[in-house]
Amino acid sequence: MITPMQQIPVEIRQMAHEDIAQVADIERRSYEFPWSHGVFRDCLLAGYTCIVMEREESAVGYSILSVAAGEAHILNLCVDPKFRELGYGEQLFDELLGRARDMEVREIFLEVRPSNETAIGLYRKKGFRLISSRPAYYQGREGREDAAVYSKLIKKR
Numbered sequence: 001m002i003t004p005m006q007q008i009p010v011e012i013r014q015m016a017h018e019d020i021a022q023v024a025d026i027e028r029r030s031y032e033f034p035w036s037h038g039v040f041r042d043c044l045l046a047g048y049t050c051i052v053m054e055r056e057e058s059a060v061g062y063s064i065l066s067v068a069a070g071e072a073h074i075l076n077l078c079v080d081p082k083f084r085e086l087g088y089g090e091q092l093f094d095e096l097l098g099r100a101r102d103m104e105v106r107e108i109f110l111e112v113r114p115s116n117e118t119a120i121g122l123y124r125k126k127g128f129r130l131i132s133s134r135p136a137y138y139q140g141r142e143g144r145e146d147a148a149v150y151s152k153l154i155k156k157r
């Protein structure tokens with residue numbers, strides 16, 4: 001059994017190249033079509049906001065945000081399957097939203113598979129609303145799948 005989050009402190013910090021092996025391992029256990037090591041490396045090299053949540057010196061989750069011209073795009077949000085439903089995903093998401101606000105982002109966007117009810121539950125809880133759909137956005141088992149696009153306006157502090 002996983003010890004409740006209240007009893008073990010977690011830290012959210014900037015992702016480093018040294019984190020990629022652990023992050024890619026969580027990614028591989030979480031998605032049917034995972035990002036490769038190279039994609040994470042490119043995100044770091046591109047200067048995207050890449051954060052990792054650490055618990056007892058191991059990564060338990062991560063998230064990636066790109067920002068340009070006042071708009072932000074959430075590119076990934078993931079928690080290790082062993083540590084889900086403990087509030088970590090929400091904590092990571094809140095951190096990302098705070099960072100977006102600090103960068104004076106006006107609107108934040110994300111894509112999600114319409115079947116991903118867990119993630120959609122979190123996004124809706126945080127005030128994201130469905131705005132459109134992107135046809136054939138995701139790789140699927142049988143051809144391409146559409147993405148649901150959600151967005152949220154960010155209020156200035």
Ligand SMILES: CC(C)(COP(=O)(O)OP(=O)(O)OC[C@H]1O[C@@H](n2cnc3c(N)ncnc32)[C@H](O)[C@@H]1OP(=O)(O)O)[C@@H](O)C(=O)NCCC(=O)NCCS
Nearest residue numbers: 077078079084085086087088089090112118119121122125
């Ligand atoms: C989406 C994800 C990050 C949520 O992480 P988590 O740590 O389990 O989530 P939390 O415990 O912080 O829960 C936050 C909210 O998510 C939603 N949620 C979490 N688990 C859920 C479940 N099993 N069913 C429905 N909603 C769920 C709820 O809205 C929850 O809020 P609540 O506890 O007030 O009901 C995690 O499930 C994950 O990594 N999924 C695989 C990767 C992925 O699909 N990422 C999104 C790509 S767009």
